[in-house]
Amino acid sequence: MTSGPSNLGFYLSGGILLLVCALKIPALVRRRDDPLLRAACLLLFSAGWLMILAAPDSIAGLNRLTGIPNIAAPVVYALTTAFSGASLVLIINWRPAPPEQTQRLTRLWVTAYGLTALAIVALFWAGKAPVEQPTLFDAYYATTPYLREMIVLYLVAQGMAMTVASALCWRWSGEVDGSLRAGLRILAPAYLIIVCYDAIRLTAVTARWTGHDLDYLVDKVSPLLAAPACLLGALGFAVPLIGPRVAETAGILRQLWQLQPLWRTLRNVPTPGAVRVSLPWWRTPPAVLLTGRKTMLYDALLALTPYYDAAVREAAYHAALRDGEEDSSAAITADAAMVLVARERQTSTPGQLPPATRSLPWRAHDLVLLSQALASPGTRNLREYSTPSQKAAHHE
Structure with missing residues (x-):
C-alpha cells in the first residue's frame, strides 16, 4: 500500500x-x-x-x-x-x-x-x-x-x-x-x-x-x-x-484562419436568394462554423460572377508568371485579382451588370488557396489589373 x-x-x-x-x-x-x-x-x-x-x-x-x-x-x-x-x-x-x-x-x-x-x-x-x-x-x-x-x-x-x-x-x-x-x-x-x-x-x-x-x-x-x-x-x-x-478541430480552426482574408474581402457582398444565418463563434462548433463560412464564400463568389473579367484574369496571370510564380500558383493569383476587381466593380457600380458573364472557376478545395493569394504580400498590386477592364469599359 x-x-x-x-x-x-x-x-x-x-x-x-x-x-x-x-x-x-x-x-x-x-x-x-x-x-x-x-x-x-x-x-x-x-x-x-x-x-x-x-x-x-x-x-x-x-x-x-x-x-x-x-x-x-x-x-x-x-x-x-x-x-x-x-x-x-x-x-x-x-x-x-x-x-x-x-x-x-x-x-x-x-x-x-x-x-x-x-x-x-x-x-x-x-x-x-x-x-x-x-x-x-x-x-x-x-x-x-x-x-x-x-x-x-x-x-x-x-x-x-x-x-x-x-x-x-x-x-x-x-x-x-x-x-x-x-x-x-x-x-x-x-x-x-x-x-x-x-x-x-x-x-x-x-x-x-x-x-x-x-x-x-x-x-x-x-x-x-x-x-x-x-x-x-x-x-x-x-x-x-x-x-x-x-x-x-485544429485543422478546422486552421482553415477558418486561412479563410480570413477571403472572408474579409467578400463578407459584405450581397447574395440575393441566399439565406445568411448569423453563427456566433463563441457558441458554434468549429465544424459548423467552417461549413457556414464556406457556404457564404461560395454564395459571394457566385454573386460576383457577372462582374468577372477574363481580361483582368489573363493580365494578372501573365504578370504572375513574369514574377516567377509557377503555373498553378499564377492561376490562383489571377483568380484572386479577378475577384478583387469584381468586388470593386460591384461596389462602385451596383446594379450595372456587364453584358458578358462566365462560370465560377473554383472548386471546394481552392478556397484556401484563393484566400492565401489574397493574403500574400503582392495582394495590393493585384488591383492594377483592373486597368484593362476599365479601359475596355470606357472604350465601349
Whole structure:
C-alpha cells in the first residue's frame, strides 16, 4: 500500500480516471460485445479505484470502517492485479492481430490475473495481520506466513504485466504514427515506472528476509512513483482517444484562419436568394462554423460572377508568371485579382451588370488557396489589373 505527503494526488488521479470511465459507459452499453471497449473500461475503473483506495486516508478509513486490521491490503492488491491484467488485455485488443490470437491471449491473461486476484484474497485470510500497518504493510509482514506469499505474488504479477505491456507499447509505437504513437510512447515509460515501484518494494521485502532494514523504500521512496505512473498512464490512453478529434478541430480552426482574408474581402457582398444565418463563434462548433463560412464564400463568389473579367484574369496571370510564380500558383493569383476587381466593380457600380458573364472557376478545395493569394504580400498590386477592364469599359 502507498502513502505520501498528501492524499490530493491520489484522489485527483482516481477521480479523473473514474470520470473518463463514466463518460465511456454509454458507448459500452451500445457496444457490449466490443472487447477493446470492455478492457478500456475495466482498466479505467480499476485504476481509478486503485488510486482512491491507495490514498493514506482511504486505507485508514477502510480498516476502521470494516473493523478488520489491514483489510485495505488485499483490496488494493486485488485492484492492482486487476489493473495489471486489464492493461495487458487492452493492449492486446488494441494492437492489430488475427482475431483468434487476440481472443486466445485475452482469455489467458483474464484467467491468470483473475486467479491471482482470488489468490491474494485467500492468502490474506489464511494469514494473520493483527497489527495495522497502513504504510509499511509489505515490509512489516514480509516474513509472515501466507502474507509474504501474498505480497510477493502481487508485486511479481504486476511487475511482469507492466514489463510485457511496456515492451509491447514501445515495439508497437514503431509501427504507427500520430496520436497513437504518442500515446504508446507515453505508456511505455509509465509502465516502466510501475516496474521500478515493484522492484523497490521487493528489495525492501527481500531485505527483511535477510535481516536487514530497508523499510524506508516502502513508505518513503516507492509511493513517490505511484501518482506519476498513474497520471502518465491516463494520459497515454487518453491521447489516442482524443488526439484525432483534437487534430480534426485544429485543422478546422486552421482553415477558418486561412479563410480570413477571403472572408474579409467578400463578407459584405450581397447574395440575393441566399439565406445568411448569423453563427456566433463563441457558441458554434468549429465544424459548423467552417461549413457556414464556406457556404457564404461560395454564395459571394457566385454573386460576383457577372462582374468577372477574363481580361483582368489573363493580365494578372501573365504578370504572375513574369514574377516567377509557377503555373498553378499564377492561376490562383489571377483568380484572386479577378475577384478583387469584381468586388470593386460591384461596389462602385451596383446594379450595372456587364453584358458578358462566365462560370465560377473554383472548386471546394481552392478556397484556401484563393484566400492565401489574397493574403500574400503582392495582394495590393493585384488591383492594377483592373486597368484593362476599365479601359475596355470606357472604350465601349
